[in-house]
Amino acid sequence: MTAFIERRPFWSFIILVAAALLVWAIFAPWPSGLTGLIGKKKVFLSALFNGVTLGALYFLVASGFTLIFGLMKNVNLAHGSLYMLGGYIGYEVADFTGWWILSFIAAFVVVGALGIILQYVVFRRMEGEDLKQTLVTIGISIVLADLMLWVWGGDFYQILAPDWLSGPITLPLVTAVKSSGQVVFLKYPIVRIVILIASIAIGILMWLALNKTRIGMLIRAGVDDREILSATGVRIQRVFMLVFAFGAGLAGVAGVVGGTFQSIAPGEDTRFLLASLVVVIVGGMGSIPGAALGAVVIGMAEQFGSVYFPTYSVVLTFLIMVLVLAFRPQGLIASGR
Amino acid sequence: MTDWDLRRIPSAYWVVGALLLMMPAISSNFILFSIFGWALILGMIALSLMFLGGYGGMVSLVQMTVAGVAGYMTAILGDSAIDAISLGWVWWLAVPVAILIAMVFGTLSGALAVRTEGIYTIMITLAIATAFFYFARQNYVVFNGFSGFNQILAPEAFGVNWRNPVAFYYLALFFAGLAYFAVLYVSRSPFGLALQGIRDNPRRMAALGFNVTAHRIAAYTFASLIAAVAGVLLVWQTSSISPGAISVGPAIDILIIAVVGGLRHPVGPFIGAIIFVLLRTFALDALVAVGLAGERFQLLIGIGFLVIVFWSSDGVLGLWQRWRDRAGRTDPLTGQQKDAG
Numbered sequence: 001m002t003a004f005i006e007r008r009p010f011w012s013f014i015i016l017v018a019a020a021l022l023v024w025a026i027f028a029p030w031p032s033g034l035t036g037l038i039g040k041k042k043v044f045l046s047a048l049f050n051g052v053t054l055g056a057l058y059f060l061v062a063s064g065f066t067l068i069f070g071l072m073k074n075v076n077l078a079h080g081s082l083y084m085l086g087g088y089i090g091y092e093v094a095d096f097t098g099w100w101i102l103s104f105i106a107a108f109v110v111v112g113a114l115g116i117i118l119q120y121v122v123f124r125r126m127e128g129e130d131l132k133q134t135l136v137t138i139g140i141s142i143v144l145a146d147l148m149l150w151v152w153g154g155d156f157y158q159i160l161a162p163d164w165l166s167g168p169i170t171l172p173l174v175t176a177v178k179s180s181g182q183v184v185f186l187k188y189p190i191v192r193i194v195i196l197i198a199s200i201a202i203g204i205l206m207w208l209a210l211n212k213t214r215i216g217m218l219i220r221a222g223v224d225d226r227e228i229l230s231a232t233g234v235r236i237q238r239v240f241m242l243v244f245a246f247g248a249g250l251a252g253v254a255g256v257v258g259g260t261f262q263s264i265a266p267g268e269d270t271r272f273l274l275a276s277l278v279v280v281i282v283g284g285m286g287s288i289p290g291a292a293l294g295a296v297v298i299g300m301a302e303q304f305g306s307v308y309f310p311t312y313s314v315v316l317t318f319l320i321m322v323l324v325l326a327f328r329p330q331g332l333i334a335s336g337r
Numbered sequence: 338m339t340d341w342d343l344r345r346i347p348s349a350y351w352v353v354g355a356l357l358l359m360m361p362a363i364s365s366n367f368i369l370f371s372i373f374g375w376a377l378i379l380g381m382i383a384l385s386l387m388f389l390g391g392y393g394g395m396v397s398l399v400q401m402t403v404a405g406v407a408g409y410m411t412a413i414l415g416d417s418a419i420d421a422i423s424l425g426w427v428w429w430l431a432v433p434v435a436i437l438i439a440m441v442f443g444t445l446s447g448a449l450a451v452r453t454e455g456i457y458t459i460m461i462t463l464a465i466a467t468a469f470f471y472f473a474r475q476n477y478v479v480f481n482g483f484s485g486f487n488q489i490l491a492p493e494a495f496g497v498n499w500r501n502p503v504a505f506y507y508l509a510l511f512f513a514g515l516a517y518f519a520v521l522y523v524s525r526s527p528f529g530l531a532l533q534g535i536r537d538n539p540r541r542m543a544a545l546g547f548n549v550t551a552h553r554i555a556a557y558t559f560a561s562l563i564a565a566v567a568g569v570l571l572v573w574q575t576s577s578i579s580p581g582a583i584s585v586g587p588a589i590d591i592l593i594i595a596v597v598g599g600l601r602h603p604v605g606p607f608i609g610a611i612i613f614v615l616l617r618t619f620a621l622d623a624l625v626a627v628g629l630a631g632e633r634f635q636l637l638i639g640i641g642f643l644v645i646v647f648w649s650s651d652g653v654l655g656l657w658q659r660w661r662d663r664a665g666r667t668d669p670l671t672g673q674q675k676d677a678g
Contacts, residue, residue, distance in 0.1 A: 075456045130456045131396060135596055135646040138589055142639035150633065270585045274467045277460045285457075314475065318468035322449060325461065329452045 045186050047307040048300070053192045053261070055299025056199035060254035061272050062279040062291045063206065064247030070286025071222050071243050074123045075130060077137040080273030081144040082248050086111045086255025087264035088148060091157045100162045100260075107252035115248025119241050141269065149266050159259040165191040195257055202250075203292055210288065219243060223286065278317060282324045284331025293332055357510055361503045370502035374574050376607070376614040377513040381567035383595040383606030384513075385560035388520050391600040392529060393556045394536035397450060399462040401591045402469050403443040403561045404568030405583030410435030411569050412486035412578055413479065419486050422479065428492040432569055439565035440558060447557025451550055466588045474580035485579025489572050499573070509570055513607070516563045520603045523559060532556055593642050599654025608653050616641075 025044065065079045076082075089110050090103035097103075122140070126132045168187040210216035218239050221229045230236040258264065258272070275298065280286075283294025301320055305313025324332060361369060382404050390396045415431035417423045426434075446465050450458050473480040491499035491508075499508055523529045535542045535549050543549050572578050581587075590613065598609025620634045645652060 075459075132646065134396070134456060134459055135592070136643065138592070139639055139643035139646060142589070143636060143643065146633065146636040146639060150636075270467070274464060274585075277464050281457075281460060281464065312472070312475070314468055314471035318464070318472075321461075321464060321468075325449055325452055 042184075042186065043307060046188070047303045049186075049188055049192070051300035051303035052296060053196050053299070054303060055296035056196045057254060057257055057261075057295075058275050058279050058299050059203060059292050059295035060199055060257060061251055062276040062283070062295055063203070063288055064250035064254075065276040066280045066283070066286055066288065066291045067250075068244055068247040069280070071219055071226075072123065072240055073128070073130075074119075074244070075133050075137065076118070076123075076247075077134055077273060078118070078141040078144060079248075079251055079276055080269035080271070081141045081148075082111050082114065082251040083255045083258065083272045084148060084264060084269040085114070085144065086252025087159070087259035087268070088152050088157065088255070089252065090256030090259055091159050091264060094159050094256075100159070100165075103159065103256050104253050107256045108249040111252025111255070112245040112249030115245045116241050118248070119244035123244070124237065124240075141273075145266065145269055154266055157259060157264045158262075159256060159264075161191045161260050165194060169193060189261075192261055195261060199257075203288070206288055215239070215242070278321050280331070281321055282332060284333045287331070287333050290331050290333035297332075361506060366502040369506040370574070372611075372614055372618060374502070374506055374509045376610040377509040378567050378571045378574060379591070379594055379614065380607035380610035381513050381516050381570075382564050383591050383598065383610055384516055384520060384603055385563040385567070386591055386595045387598075387600050387603060387606045388523075388563070389556055389560045390595065391602075391605075392524055392532050392536065393553060395450065395458050395553065395556070396592070397447070397462045397557070397560070398459060398588045398592060399443065399446045399450070399466050400560065400564045401588040402466040402583050403439050403446070403564040404571060405469070405473075405578065406442045407435050407439035407565035407568030408489075408572035408578040408582070409473065409480060409486070410438045411572050412489045415489065417486040418488035419481055422481055423486070428494065435569060436562070436565040439568060440561045443561025443564065444554060444558045447554050447561070451553040451557070463585070463588070466583070467585055470580055470584045473583065480580075483580065485577065485582075487577035489576050489578065491573035505574065509574075512566055512570060516566070517603050517607070520563070524603075528552070528555070593638070597642060597645050597652045599652035601651055601654050601658075605652060605654045612653070613638075 026048070061079070061083055064082075065076065068074050068076055068079075086107040090107045093106040094100050094103040118140070122136055123133065126136070167190060169190040170185045170187050208216075210219060218229065218234055221234075222236060222239055226236055254272075255264065258268070279294040279298050280291060281294075282297055283290030283292070297320060298317055301316050302313055305316040309316070360373060364373075382400050385403075386397060386400045389400075411431060412419075413422060414424050414426045414434055415428060416425050424431075446462065449465070450461050453461055473485075474483055476482060491505060493499065497504050499505055524533070531542065531547050532552055535547065535552055539549050571582075575582070594609040594613050595606050596609070597612060598607065599605030616638060617634070620637055624633060624637065651658065
């Protein structure tokens with residue numbers, strides 16, 4: 001942190017000022033001039049919160065993708081299909097048992113198992129063959145998409161959150177002060193807050209697991225140099241399978257999350273595949289903090305874009321990607337290799 | 338190139354060429370227009386991918402989008418049923434400008450994509466293609482949003498009505514042939530050889546003084562020209578363009594066509610395209626005939642594609658090569674395959 005400030009004093013200053021402005025915009029009641037300029041504070045705050053929660057969802061999808069890519073250099077373009085499959089399985093389990101929590105476990109286990117099969121049957125046979133992996137996973141995603149269309153049809157599915165999670169919660173953030181002096185607070189769906197907290201928890205757990213445990217050490221060593229790691233006697237194929245299962249399972253969990261606060265329908269697989277691609281390109285391939293940063297940036301860009309310039313929100317996302325590619329091709333937080 | 342000798346042309350060219358030229362005599366208008374016309378156009382778009390992938394080592398998923406930009410521009414600058422947007426220029430002005438704009442788009446996409454390598458190229462071109470798809474779908478001012486444009490008709494020019502199936506077939510055949518020979522010619526030109534050198538070892542080529550980035554971007558420009566011409570033809574063939582025509586599905590279809598045909602030789606994309614078009618047109622009936630649901634067509638394509646890429650990464654051309662190697666032991670000098678797998 002201090003090293004960064006010493007190296008880049010100018011950018012650190014800009015970032016600090018921007019952060020301070022953001023904190024002020026979130027907590028202070030807005031003067032009327034500002035409201036006239038960019039609209040109500042309520043709109044701004046809900047765009048901000050929606051952006052962060054959408055970012056949390058993107059992070060769940062993209063972190064599995066980036067983990068798999070970072071360790072094994074496996075390009076899994078069927079990742080979006082894994083997400084969608086998780087959503088459908090979560091819906092079935094939640095619908096059948098009535099337990100929302102159970103659907104997460106089911107989605108994680110089933111999609112994770114599919115990940116193990118993918119790694120064992122497909123990727124193990126074509127290590128280092130980028131193009132072949134891409135083509136084969138595209139084929140798999142076409143087949144999976146059509147199978148899912150066969151089973152679940154073209155309808156929209158939404159997973160219902162349990163009662164204790166439904167409804168809004170009042171946050172201690174002032175959106176406006178009425179002329180009578182009454183203070184209006186921001187109301188926000190509680191389920192989104194829970195999802196956000198859970199994603200942050202998963203992110204921290206992942207960071208801890210990667211940096212503080214033995215298996216995390218093996219994974220990091222594998223990212224650096226997997227030939228040497230396997231030469232030291234580590235059964236690297238098992239590590240690979242574990243990571244693939246975890247990454248795929250995470251995509252499945254993300255599917256349940258997406259199915260809860262958005263919906264699951266054909267076409268979502270491509271959407272989330274694209275989102276993970278953009279997130280990891282912006283954040284930096286193979287880096288978990290990069291995925292987190294990229295996810296928040298893209299989630300915010302989408303939400304603010306859809307609020308302030310609705311027609312061109314996609315273009316804003318794309319523009320961010322272009323700028324990152326033009327000035328930092330390795331991503332905002334490069335894994336350093 | 339002065340010793341131009343008809344005897345040097347392989348006999349296969351004579352046979353295929355004669356067959357293609359005589360096709361209107363032996364087939365119906367539907368087959369000419371909807372099967373061969375479509376296959377030749379898709380083949381051209383896939384050919385542009387084959388040029389980038391096979392000679393440049395850059396697998397670009399943006400080719401369908403380049404064709405789509407050309408198609409959109411033909412609709413916007415020329416005539417369509419959407420009078421409010423279409424400018425109604427004459428075809429000899431609208432079409433070249435459309436192709437030029439598509440080439441600029443393709444070159445810019447290429448300039449972005451060449452900053453990356455291998456798998457990143459695929460991801461970035463896929464991202465560009467999808468971004469343009471969403472943009473065209475959301476923008477109503479220029480691209481007319483979800484519904485796109487219809488009634489974009491091929492013009493009447495030089496006394497020929499190019500909407501006529503036979504005329505359109507020859508038009509498509511002419512440009513497909515032109516593109517095929519152009520790719521073949523460029524691949525043997527100094528530029529093409531340098532490009533193949535860059536594909537095999539970019540660092541060595543850079544050390545030899547070649548500008549690697551410029552060669553790659555130029556390759557994108559050339560490929561964009563082919564894709565753009567095909568895009569104009571495609572919009573005349575279907576007489577409409579909408580975001581659905583440039584979504585991720587069609588972009589990946591182009592990749593499937595090129596890979597199934599084979600990335601090794603420019604004839605591959607056309608073989609892939611004819612297989613794809615035949616499947617797409619008749620698989621539905623065939624599936625129903627054997628008692629399966631017709632909607633499972635996509636599954637059939639997916640599984641077929643999986644089988645081909647799993648067993649032979651060189652597609653049909655690779656299978657043919659392998660079969661010839663196995664059968665043709667009489668020719669030990671050239672029959673040996675150098676880089677199997």
